[in-house]
Structures are given as C-alpha cells and as structure tokens.
Amino acid sequence: MEHELKNFIKKCDLAIKQEDFDTLMNYYTEDAILVVKPGMIARGREDIKKAFIAIAKYFNNSLVPTQGEMIILEAGDTALVISQTLLDADKNNNEYSMDRKATYVFKKNSQGEWLCAIDNSYGTELIDK
C-alpha cells in the first residue's frame, strides 16, 4: 500500500495541474510557507495562492508537476518528504531546473490529516544560490 503522504502529494499535484487553488489551499497549514524561488517566500494560504496563480501564468497555464523517487521520513506528527519533483510545461524555466530534488515538510492536524507546512521544491540547492 502506498504511504498516505504519497497519495496526498498526488492530490496536490492534480490541484496544481487543474489550477484549482482553492482546493490546493486546503492542503496547506494556516501558517505554511512556499519557497517561490531562492530568496522569495510566500507566507500563509492567501500569499501562497497568489504565488501559485503567478507561477501558473508564468508557465502559460500549462504546468504539470509529478513526483519520481520519493523518501518519506516520518516522526510522529511531522514528516519530511524528499522527492524528485518533475515540472512539465510548454515553457521551460531557464533559471531553475524542471527536475528537482524537493523537500516538503508535513504536519498532522488534530483530525489526523496531513497538511503541508513547508513547501520547498528547490531542496538543498537553496544554499548554492
């Protein structure tokens, strides 16, 4: 059986592909952060939603994220997911790779549901930039 976080991330990727950002925001904690690009961080659902709208537009509304190899490091109500994140779009981002080694942190809420707290698709490359 696949880990519930693997399925959860699939739902996130589908929401991004479908540009259903209201649904997507339900998958983030209230005070979540998204690394938009190295040095630029969106804080909280409202800002993260705006960032996703801008990212979608940047990629000509054709962005499709999928995950390759994935390692889930779970410690109680907290999990670090290391994942090969593949971005496909009709426009390439020349500045940053479309094949990333991402780091995502998830927290389980009081209802036992995982939510994304830290969304950093750049992984450890942040310290190279």
Place this chain on the structure above:
Amino acid sequence: MEHELKNFIKKCDLAIKQEDFDTLMNYYTEDAILVVKPGMIARGREDIKKAFIAIAKYFNNSLVPTQGEMIILEAGDTALVISQTLLDADKNNNEYSMDRKATYVFKKNSQGEWLCAIDNSYGTELIDK
C-alpha cells in the same frame, strides 16, 4: 542577531563533539528520527543515543561537526533547516561525504523550545542512493 535555531544547532554540535549524548538527547523530540545512513533510521531518543555512540566509535571518538551556510525556513512551530554540515574526524568516511547538504526539521514545544524531530544529514542525496 543570530536565529535561535542557529545557536541551538551549535549546542547540538558541541554536545556531539564532547560526546555528551545525555545532553544531546534533550535536544530531540521523544519520537525523533535520525538517518544514520541511507536506508538505516534510528527512532526515538534511546535508539538515537545508541546510534551516536556507534558513530562516535566509528570515527575514533574524534568527530567534530560544524555548520557552514545555513537557510532556516520557519513556518509557525515547525522549521526546516538546510545546512552545509562539515564533519571533521581523524578518520574519513569513504562511503559518504564529510561535506553534506543536510536537512533538519525542528518543532517548537509547548514551552516555546525548539527540538529536533528529523535529523537527516544526507539531505536530498537519499534519493540518489
């Protein structure tokens, strides 16, 4: 002023250098995990302490960890730290680099103290191994 997590990690590194593993265990959550090496995980303070004792012995009781460039991604009571972790010892580990891009996840407890929940010095390299 330095981020409190930067100072916290310095205290962890000092405890490792001094092989004061009882103090070190106070810096981990009860259900913390340590990636000992790719594919090998220690769970909980007791196992993590045993792993640190074995690691210290492996490095001839000469291991000194320090941190280089560090990025702290803080989201409420959760933080992901991306850090260049340098390991110095009188014996090198030939299998894994002594200059790593580590990923550490911290949680703030009800007293407002940060504790390490996920200790993965291998960073995103886990998906290459």
